[in-house]
Amino acid sequence: MNQVICTVDVVLLTIRHDALMVAVIAREHAPFKGRLALPGGYIHANEDHNAYDAAIRVIKEKAGIVAPYLEQLLTFSGPARDPRGWSVSIAHYALVPFDLVYQADNDVKLIKVDGKLSLPFDHDTMVQKALERLSNKSQYSSLPCFLAGDMFTLPQLQRIYEVLMGEPINKVTFRRKIGEMDMLELVEGGFAASGAHRPAQLYRLKNAFRQRLMLLERGM
C-alpha cells in the first residue's frame, strides 16, 4: 500500500550565447539506459538530510559542481511516470553560470531548451515547469544574476533577463530597477572591452545577495 519509489530530479539550467540550456546525462542503468535524461537519483535515507540535500548530492555526483542557486520546483508522482512502479520525484531546478558547468569534469551534455526535448519519464514537463517558474520569478527578483558569472556588465545582465523573460526590456527602466535593488557593486577599474566601442563597466553581486534573492515591488 505504501510501496512508493522516492527520487529527486534536477533541472540544471545555464545560459550560453543568449540561449537557455538544460543539463542532461546518459542514463547508466535501466529504465531508459543510455537515453539522455535529467540528473536524478534515489533519496538516500541513510545519508540525505532532506530532499534538498539529495538534490545537492545529485548535482555534485553527476555534474561535479555546487550550484549557486537551487530551489525545489514541484513534486511529480503517479503509477506510470516511472516503469518501476508508483513513484514520487521531488523536482528541483538549479541555476549555474556556463563556465562552471563547462569547466567541471563531467559527462553533462547541454541542450537548448527551445527545441523539442523528448526526454524520458516526465522530464519534459519538469523542464517546462522550471522555465515557467524561472520566467515568472525573473520578472520581480534578482534571480537571473545567478546565471551570470562572478563579474558581468549591465548590458550582459540585461540580455540574461531578456532571455529568461522572453521579451525586450527598456534600457533606462532596466538600469533604474537594478539601481533600486541596490545589490551590485562596481568592480574598480574593471571594464569589458569587446570591440571598437566604449567598454562596459563590470559589476559583481554584493556579498549579502549571494545567499538571498532581492525582490522587486513592481516587476521589470
Place this chain on the structure above:
Amino acid sequence: MNQVICTVDVVLLTIRHDALMVAVIAREHAPFKGRLALPGGYIHANEDHNAYDAAIRVIKEKAGIVAPYLEQLLTFSGPARDPRGWSVSIAHYALVPFDLVYQADNDVKLIKVDGKLSLPFDHDTMVQKALERLSNKSQYSSLPCFLAGDMFTLPQLQRIYEVLMGEPINKVTFRRKIGEMDMLELVEGGFAASGAHRPAQLYRLKNAFRQRLMLLERGM
C-alpha cells in the same frame, strides 16, 4: 536505503470575520494521537492517480468537501519530521468558502492563523509557507475569489484581498483592477442589505474563471 514514508498534507484555509482560519483535526492514531494537526494521510498507491488526487481524497475523507481551489505547495522531507522514520510529505493548500466547511458534516476545527499554532510534525511551517504563497499570489491574481462564496459584493471581495495581502487597498484602484480582469458578472437584482446604508451589488465569478486563475500584469 529507500525506506521512505510517503504522505500528503493539506493546509485548508478559509476566511471568517475578516480572519484567516486553517482547518485542523484531532489525530486518530499515533504519532501525536489526539493532537490537532493538518488533515493528511498516506498515499494509497493502489488507489491514487497521483499526489494531487491523494490530497483531494484526504480533503473528502477528513472534511467531507470538494475544495474549489487546490494546489501543490511544497514537499517536506527528512529523517526527523515524522517519528515513524525518514518521510516525505507533499503539502498542498486548499481555499474554501467558510460556509462550505461549516455546513459539511465533519470534525474539522478552525483555528485563526495569526496566533501561535504549535501543530505537530512540521505543520506550523507548512501553514506559514501556505500563507506566504497565498499572500504573493493574491497580489497579482484572482486567487482570493475562491475564498468568497458563490455570490459576493465588491466591498466583501476587497476585504478578502486586504486580509490575504495584509494591507489596505485603494478602493478606486481595486475596482479598476477587478474591472480589467473582467471575470465577474453582475447578479441581476441582487443586493446585499446590511444596515442603514446603501446596499451593495452582488456579483459572481463568470463560469470560465471557476476553473482557472486570472493573472494581473501589474499587481494590486
Place this chain on the structure above:
DNA sequence: TGAATAGTGTCTTTGAGACAATATTGC
C-alpha cells in the same frame, strides 16, 4: 433629515517607456 456605506468622477503624483545627447573605444 442624518448617519452610514456603496459607487463614481477627477485631480495629483508616481513610475515606465521613448528619445536623444554625451562618453569611450578601435580602426
Place this chain on the structure above:
DNA sequence: GCAATATTGTCTCAAAGACACTATTCA
C-alpha cells in the same frame, strides 16, 4: 573622424492613489 556600444538626462504618457461628490438605505 567614424562606427559602434555604453551611459545618462529628460520628456511624455499611463497607471496608481487621494479626495471628494453622488447614491441609496434605514432609523
